[in-house]
Amino acid sequence: MVSAYIADGLVRGERVLYYSDRTAPGAIDAWLDPRGVDGALAIARGQLEVRPAADDRFDPGVLVDGIRDAIRDARAAGFQGLRLTGEMSWALPDTVRLHEYESGVASTVTGSDGVAAVCQYDERLFDKADFSGLVARHFGVMTIDPLHDDRRLRIVPTFAPRGLRVIGTVDDSTAGPFAEALAHTAGWPEPIVVIDLAELRFIDVAGIRALVRAAEALPPDRALEVRHLAPTLRNVLRIVGWDTTPGLTIGDAGVRAS
Template structure:
């Protein structure tokens, strides 16, 4: 499934700071979990309070999300740093929630926290009466609260599988930008970013002797992802150069996967395709662009 078009600004989960009002459009639970858990964990480590409005996610699942990031969610809840609340029922009143957020910012300051992080699953608006108007009211209220507060960051979660695609651009426009998962590696030569629909990696820049180690590390991490889809898709559209050693690393990685799993390379550079043909290395290629 394709994401809707992103607003101009994109912020990675580990770089969100007070004053940011961002949107997370996601198309899978894996993407939601990765981005939101990074956002929450970063806030907890910074000494901020985190307020989570859960709608389709069980509140006890949030603790499980944080475990792999080395954060004890249950402890954070017990000491009042992490507050997971239901998003409400069909009578959910955006105005009341915005007032509650302003109170929560004040309470976080009074309790000695460095600020407040808010995130909510916006699927609450799909219950009961049509909620588009209420949703715009809510987003406007959150945006003004973020601007006025100085101690608040907010990430609004939109499941693209639930919302009508025609409605999403206007809703996203009420945010300063979108939030995406942090790259697995990002320096001046090589950038590797997880993708979710389908599951895989987007690799850009240069793969050579200097960058083969981070590529191998990212591939090893990807190999450990749950295999709901037997394919692991590598999108090479942004790859500027790869040497023979880099191609060999990709082939060896593909050969090391568990039986039934396979690597599919999307938008393979022509030079790489020629090398594979010459040496007869088996690596599945596809010219079909993957979903971002």
């Protein structure tokens, strides 16, 4: 989602300001390459800037003033608008003043023409009650659209690692959508696509066969890595010989099948 947000802004002639806490600038450039956007060139000409998210002298007022300055500077430089995004993990472990910061950002961005902001919260890192209050200070929440979602099966793309999270049941009625989702990953640039089955309740032989066929269709330098596969299903793969399928990795440790 973040790479699409950044790339779209650069293509539209907007300036993009990225506040980084755990991501190196080179990684952001790599995100943009599959989208046909030259991140290094955008950085060189000042259209894309990566800044440290914060330091030990966290001052909400200073940070909000810096955003206001960035809005003014982008307009003065002739850009079509300004897109902001930041990794919010910098606020941990003390998030007391973060609410003040978010209120200041909201009041600055809301109603400003040509300005958009996305705060990147990893909810696993924040206290649940505090996180709910922080979310409430935002105009909306961006979520990942599932590739398939019905009452029996939900398939959601993941990005760290890149792959699919499979939730529910794969049987005769859902094997088709499951195979389509696996085929969708064939166009991704990552050499390894992780299929997370931790929340899978049931998968039949047709579903396992779809995994095997998807792996067989991959070029030699790519693989499907299946995680959290139930022991009984591991035995099925071993018995029929599918565990040696080229391009298929079984087990959380990721030992490639030969």
